[in-house]
Amino acid sequence: MPLKRARKARQDGVETREAILAAxxxxxxxxxxELASAREICRRAGANSALMNRYFGSKEALYRxxxxxxxxxxGAPLATLADGVKDEKSWRAAVRExxxxxxxxxxxxxxxxxxxxxxxxxxxxxxxx
Numbered sequence: 745m746p747l748k749r750a751r752k753a754r755q756d757g758v759e760t761r762e763a764i765l766a767a768x769x770x771x772x773x774x775x776x777x778e779l780a781s782a783r784e785i786c787r788r789a790g791a792n793s794a795l796m797n798r799y800f801g802s803k804e805a806l807y808r809x810x811x812x813x814x815x816x817x818x819g820a821p822l823a824t825l826a827d828g829v830k831d832e833k834s835w836r837a838a839v840r841e842x843x844x845x846x847x848x849x850x851x852x853x854x855x856x857x858x859x860x861x862x863x864x865x866x867x868x869x870x871x872x873x
């Protein structure tokens with residue numbers, strides 16, 4: 745009976761999915777939603793274009809996920825802003841903490857700053873429908 749060769753381990757889709765998402769963040773920041781190309785996103789990621797739809801469903805769904813990942817849940821700290829506020833001093837402290845949280849959430853790295861700025865610029869000038 746011949747020996748079976750061990751199959752090469754199949755690459756986990758998590759790496760490919762992450763590469764597509766990172767490429768999409770860059771493409772959307774560079775060009776905005778309308779001008780961004782699914783083909784270019786996949787080329788940047790080094791992935792087959794069919795995988796974008798497999799992992800994300802559509803360009804719109806990929807955009808939403810990229811934007812969510814870049815901007816985080818911006819509303820969460822605001823929901824608890826008034827908790828524990830008793831006077832003007834505690835209100836000022838709560839607002840200061842919220843502003844600090846917002847800056848940390850949206851601008852943790854230089855890469856995130858540039859990507860968020862690009863995406864924000866496109867949304868302000870040509871909002872995604």
